[in-house]
Amino acid sequence: MLFDDLRYFDGAPFTRAQAERGGWDHAKLRRHLANGLIRQVLKTVYVDALVPDSLELRAAALCLVTPLDAVICRRTAAWLFGIDTFALQERDGPLAIDTLRPGRHRAIRRSKVTGHSQTVLPGDVMIHRGLRVTTPAATAVHLARHLRRPYALSALDAMLHAGLLDHGQLCAAIGRYPKHPGIAQARELALFADPLTESPGESWLRLRLLDAGFPRPQAQVRVLTPRGERRIDLxxxxxxxxxxxxxxxxxxxxxxxxxxxxxxxxxRRLDLDDVGWLILPVRRGDVWGRRVDLEYVVGEMLGIEPRLPRRW
Structure with missing residues (x-):
């Protein structure tokens, strides 16, 4: 490409089959991918590397490979709404597509599509950017039911923070699935969810504190210092x-x-110290490792014996 305004396939996402029809053999596709000229958006869906990620691009990519009778759900629905539920987790290659089929149809099983058997209640499906997708409320419920607790909480926090739904709508949606598998976890995490949370790490740290039996911390504490306002995660x-x-x-x-x-x-921490705040920095290993130093240190500060062992 000689100019930045020239994009492969005019900057639109394309499948491997479309690339072949455009004269690209498998070797050329792999070569362009290896050289960073294109990137994978989904399994078998590619786009020019100069095209930035956007919700429009995600929807266009999904339209190319989602079966017409399928409903996009779970992580893929969250991704379409702009929520990344894969923080810190490894995934094998590009994003797979989570779908379901309402009624008594069998779950979809294709190489690029992951099918789920899942109850769909009236009002759970909407048309979004030309695709059938579970509503934000239904998506939140099923993520809360099926993901591991830390990832489920960070997904709920992110959806609340993005304004896709509010806490009342989340609780009402959970109430529509009273006896479904995983609903007890969803109820618990809904109580912990906080729309002020700004990153998955804050969600995981808060969950560690709550699981240890400590009081619920306040999110995004605003503190006025001589250098201006500072915010503390928890x-x-x-x-x-x-x-x-x-x-x-x-x-x-x-x-x-x-x-x-x-x-x-x-x-910034010296600024906070000057106005009477002791800040404990927490790294990924403190939250995700096997050691319980975090619980003991915070427990000493709070004067509370931590509840152990860790739940995750």
């Missing part, structure tokens, strides 16, 4: 440890690694 404004209030922050590898990030974090 905090206990009404509890003091050695004369300072307690705050916890999840430092992700992506945003809190390197010299510049370390200097920025140290500066």
């Amino acid at each position: 905090g206990y404004p009404d509890i003091e440890y050695h004369g300072r209030r307690i705050g916890l922050e999840y430092d992700s590898d992506q945003w809190h690694s390197g010299r510049r990030a370390s200097f920025r974090d140290e500066t």
